[in-house]
Amino acid sequence: MNILTEAEKLSSQIIFWRRQLHQIPEIGLVLPQTAAFVKKCLDNMSISYQTYENHSGIVAVLGKNTGKTIGIRADMDGLRIQEDSDFEYKSSNKNMHACGHDAHTAILLGTAALLKKHEAELAGQVKLIFQPAEEGPGGAKVMIEDGVMENPHIDAMLALHTERRGYSQSVNSGDILFKYGNSSAADDQVNITIIGKSGHGSAPDLCIDPIAAATLVINNIQYIISREIDPFKPCVITFGSIKGGDGAENIIPDTVEIHGTIRNQDLQVRDFVMKRIEEIVKYVTKATRTDYEIEFLNGYPPTKNDDKMVDAVIASAKKILPGETLKIITDESMGGEDAGFFYQKAPGCFFRLYTPAAYTDNIVHPAHSSRFVLDDSQLYRGTALFVQSSLDYLNN
Ligand SMILES: [Zn+2]
Ligand SMILES: [Zn+2]
Structure with missing residues (x-):
């Protein structure tokens, strides 16, 4: 079975995780409910992890202690926005996941589940980084100061962001968008x-x-x-x-x-x-x-992609995803992203998963809107690409 088929089988689980997280958005460096949820999921997968005293970051390492290590990061925090929706999985508090970080966390949990299954095939290690406070004051920098890039040393980075904006070429839900150079401002x-x-x-x-x-x-x-x-x-x-x-x-x-x-x-x-x-x-x-x-x-800092890592992830993507769903974009983004700190420390590929969806008013509202909606049926594609890219990076 190829990795995409396996990820697709996990799709309903990934959607469930995302919708559970969507109901408990928390902001900043300390995310007690979110971290408890992630830890419970990792416990259920029999994956051990490290936690920190001063923030809710969680790090799990899979594979064997030889060869290279690749880091995969997901941000976990929400925003101080009151959700204006009638979905049964809407936010239960005064914050909102209006940027898609609930989806990123669910995608990384799916990645953890699949990599655990394939752990024997890993010719090195994968470090899964669940990070708080992307929206501020910045969890990436804090986790780097806490040593997340070392023990084992991370040789390469992967991360993604769900996306909904228009581009100068046509893009469809589920497409994976790659960009050489800066991925964020x-x-x-x-x-x-x-x-x-x-x-x-x-x-x-x-x-x-x-x-x-x-x-x-x-x-x-x-x-x-x-x-x-x-x-x-x-x-x-x-x-x-x-x-x-x-x-x-x-x-x-x-x-x-x-x-x-x-x-x-x-x-x-x-x-x-x-x-x-x-x-x-x-x-x-x-x-x-x-x-x-x-x-x-x-x-x-800007999240600066490494050309060779972008090439490598595109090559992995072509093994499992239809070519017409992989797009190389040249449009600049003025979005901020504290993953830039990780990408200053290790060469990496930061890609985008296109998942826009309209609210019941038929409008696709922008990120950070109280009517933000995300097409979570496509999240398994992010999981599949994280897993395939990790296997290929460590085995080559
Ligand atoms: Zn945001
Ligand atoms: Zn974001």
Whole structure:
């Protein structure tokens, strides 16, 4: 039986795992219910694993202690979004799996089950990495600091993300998308506080207005994109949160807090943008008599694929999957992904599994939407490719 057929037989189990996880989304580094679920599944497969004190990461190693080691990583965390759906497996709490990490975890559990079955055929080791906090503050870096890349040393990396966006070529649900070069963008967070002086809205001359200053700061920062960056180098600056005042129309508040995300493909552009944001904040606040605090967080690097690893995974994919479902894409992604830290340490292939699905309103809502829906009937294909690629990598 080939690996795809075996994975397909596991499909309903993978869907079940994914839907169980979908009901218990947790955010950040500590995911008690999610980790308990993963550990229970591994226990049922008689797979031993390592856990950590300060976060919910779980690592299992399969195979024999000779030859090479390949790491496969799945992120496990959800988002602070209230799910707006009527599915019977919808979130049971105020968080949501709106990025597909429940699917990634289920795919890796399927991979664990199949690799356990084929353990005798592994000419080396497979390290399965269940990682928290991809959406922030970043679990990959923490797990690397905890030594996940060593003992045994990881020689190559695999990971995937489910996908739903449009591409310049036609793509269908279940397709596997490969990209040479960067698979994700550098992802940095900026937090800005504009500090003014509060008072009555009818007497702005007696106050220093941080709201008016904040609008100037945000607008001037957007000029970096349109006037200061090489138009052929993609960069995004999005402010997703601005807080000032408390609903009163006639009070000038003391402070405004602004949170933004900065995405770049080019690390020189990234450094330039960060420098210019800080300068604009400094001089616009000076011009408006406000004060400021600024901090840059996260700092996820781009996930840079290794050409040879991409070639190797495509060769493995061609053994088990129909050629027309394998696509090489050239479209850049401005999505962030902390797998980039793993890919700085070992050559790897990060691929995408195309699984868009419409909500009952017939709209395919984007990732991070409260109406995100995922076609989980295709997840077994991700499991199959992880397993076949691992067998081939270790045996060649
Ligand atoms: Zn996400
Ligand atoms: Zn994600």
